[in-house]
Amino acid sequence: MNKPVKLEDVAKKAGVSKTTVSRVLNKRGYLSEETIKKVHNAMKELEYRPNVIARQLFKQKTNLVGLVFPTVNNPFFGQLEAALDTELYQAGYKVLMGNSQNNPQKEQEYIQLLLNHQIDGLIIGAHNDQDVQYKEKNLPIVSIERLVSSHIPMVGVNNYEGGRLATERLVEIGCRHIIHTNYPPHEESTNGQRRQGYEDVMKEKGLPAITYAVDFDWPVEEKKKVFEQIFSEHPEVDGIFADNDTNAALIMQVAQKYGRKIPEDLKIIGFDGADITKVLFPGLTTIQQPINLMAKVAVELLEQQIKGEVIEDSVQLPVKLITGVTA
């Protein structure tokens, strides 16, 4: 097992000092063409690869950004993390993954780990309703679709408008008994705003608003049980506005088990509109979030903070109704 080649070895080989090699690497100061060539040759010959860790230690910069999301195994978060990775790569950063599976304790642990790793910034998003401490003083942070604290900028969508759009559509195509699935219950959350949109429209139309709580990270079977309740407790239901597309898909499965024909007997609208969903379930009517744009904006906000700007404002992006065949 040969030891890794270090800068000093290159210097020796090229017959110059460590500093000179470092200067060639970083293109600093005066260097003659000849020296540069000598050093490059030595590097090539020895297959030298600079140890980023050492540089990070001195520079106090890692070019690492931590991502804290519940999971990557989900159409919305998968696309979001993929887009973030792409944007961050272009901006010169690499991604340290931190998928918390919506477990607040694991999330807290992850944050600690990421901070110990001296990340330059953090992008977070999770449906957690429990508080997690993010009060690291000087760490640039951006949250996506999650209100963490007032002084952390958030990139989100107009969830209220999304809730309205979906509900209005259902009413427009004839639904009178519209049920909404949502979680968590408190109003300040992004999901709470979707529910608010739903409730306001229902009120305006003089229809009763009924919401079933379904936690994001429940196992599929657990969720299905709740959806079955909908049909047993409210057999009159003729429209469902689900808080996300996978729930919409599950509801459709349950509805079919109960003999409902979609869209004849029951109309369904989801939320998210991720690329994968459009491929696997093209018929789903949904409120589409501009996922790639959200990633782009989030990275921009993060970069500005890393450059030292103080940003506390949030950005709200538009949503769009995509009509398929389910509503």
Next chain:
Amino acid sequence: MNKPVKLEDVAKKAGVSKTTVSRVLNKRGYLSEETIKKVHNAMKELEYRPNVIARQLFKQKTNLVGLVFPTVNNPFFGQLEAALDTELYQAGYKVLMGNSQNNPQKEQEYIQLLLNHQIDGLIIGAHNDQDVQYKEKNLPIVSIERLVSSHIPMVGVNNYEGGRLATERLVEIGCRHIIHTNYPPHEESTNGQRRQGYEDVMKEKGLPAITYAVDFDWPVEEKKKVFEQIFSEHPEVDGIFADNDTNAALIMQVAQKYGRKIPEDLKIIGFDGADITKVLFPGLTTIQQPINLMAKVAVELLEQQIKGEVIEDSVQLPVKLITGVTA
């Protein structure tokens, strides 16, 4: 902007030396209860957080594992990376993401970056057919579903059997004009083995084998064009074995545009069987890969290598036919 607290500050506060603090952190050598308490108090008071970078530099170990996959925005890879992240976290590693989007050049770049970051190991998988250099002498590597080189252990599934299972099923339920979509064309690839299974069964049944090439990373519209060709060039087609589930979903969309009823006029089988796919497209008949198990085994193989064992053998896991309504 207050400077970050370092070990020395803790030492000063606790009235001991740097070494003592480090020993408390690492639980080495003899320490009195009193000293430990003093140090812990000082750490708490100063909100000390050890700088992992410095430790990494000295220890020559980062506890970082690089992941090189085409994208995380895909049911199969999303679930795979999520499972890898979970397994690696349990084993004490964090994940550095490297999604290459199947661009060999970007992949090569990513590898370099990851190596510069002194990762302890690498897990790779991509549908690339172009060669990428992975000949880092001492770096533990595991590949998933991708033949990289003979001395890199691979975790894969029995693709040949998968090809056979799918084709046999289609024949069994009455198909006689079965078309296969696949990429890349050469035999040694995992996809090549799926095709081989398909071709062997077709041959045994005295049926003609026809394969359409569809690259994994083509845009959706490009893929659909090829699928349309299938119906215009082979209107007699009554069964399709797609090389993955998203292609199966796209084929279904195209088929419906051509007026084919599924499964009456055309039967379709996919490949992968990821969790998301089962939720969004539960009716799809597919060959399911044990994705979570693959991740588990891959991490085990990687850990063994990190511990110094030399492993060159590959592991082949079983696949399973999951019957939905499409075939």
Next chain:
DNA sequence: TTATTTATGTCAACCGGTTGACATAAATAA
């Protein structure tokens, strides 16, 4: 009482880079 063992802690070199301060030779100006 003195020698040996155990408990507790410090010193200083090291991991592999970066960079400000400085030295010297070559080129140009006075």
Next chain:
DNA sequence: TTATTTATGTCAACCGGTTGACATAAATAA
């Protein structure tokens, strides 16, 4: 010819931890 500028390169401290070698006080054994 001497003074100044420009080109080229070296020295050594530093980033923030870790650890082997060593010192000393306290406890125990002879």
